[in-house]
Amino acid sequence: MASRLLARALRETHLIQKAGVASYRAKIGNREIVGYGFNGQPSYMDRTDFPMPAIRFKETTPDIQALREKEKGDWRKLSIEEKKALYRASFCQTFAEIQAPTGEWKSIIGITLIAVSLSLWVYMAMKIWVYRPxxxxxxxxxxxxxxxxxxxxxxxxxxxxxxxxxxxxxxxxx
Structure with a gap:
């Protein structure tokens, strides 16, 4: 009896997993699922703390498929451009590109200073025209x-x- 329950539970779990992957196919298209991913869902994110996305960056094309077949052989036979094409098919950015400064801090400091100056102007206006002596x-x-x-x-x-x-x-x- 217990073995039947276990087998049934495993079948249902497998069916649920298949249904979950099928529902994500519409979102991810023809991209290959290569791992578990950051949150267990087939999504792509460039992260330095979790460098293994669940799906490849680009969809599989005939050119990339040919390179993947060639990749299964000796890697010394691949040219540098082919290796780069394989990398860019799987990942959007390199670690250096992910960690490169974006200059976003400048806009954050600018917006913060504008907000502080506006609040000081509002305070001064309230002090002059709203509050009694x-x-x-x-x-x-x-x-x-x-x-x-x-x-x-x-x-x-x-x-x-x-x-x-x-x-x-x-x-x-x-």
């Missing part, structure tokens, strides 16, 4: 008077402001 209680004399009143009223005498005031010397505790 600060109340008179924010002046230095008023804040000192408020502090003195809190000490006189002994606000929070255990752990707060009044606990740090020496009432005998009329000065802050040291």
């Amino acid at each position: 600060l109340p008179s209680t924010f002046t230095e004399e008023r804040r000192q008077a408020q502090l003195r009143r809190m000490i006189d009223l002994q606000v929070n005498p255990i752990e707060g402001l009044a606990s740090k005031w020496d009432y005998e010397k009329n000065d802050w505790k040291k």
Whole structure:
């Protein structure tokens, strides 16, 4: 009984895998599936951390097919141009081309500086035309008077402001 269940499960898994590949054929066209790939799906990505894409870069043409047949023999008989053509059929870029600087950092810094300057202009406009002036209680004399009143009223005498005031010397505790 267990062997029948196992065989059935394996058949269903195989059918599901075949159905998955068939649904991807419309997306990948005539390109050869050569491995598992980065995420287990037949897709092509040039990545330095995972250099083995699941499918080849170009579709198989008669020229490339002839080169692949020739490739199965002695590689010393292949010319440099044929080796390059085989490489470019499988991969879009070399590692040097992938890692080459693109200059994208310049646009990122430019956009960031523009956003910062716009936000500063918006802040200045809000400060001038939207916000009211600060109340008179924010002046230095008023804040000192408020502090003195809190000490006189002994606000929070255990752990707060009044606990740090020496009432005998009329000065802050040291």
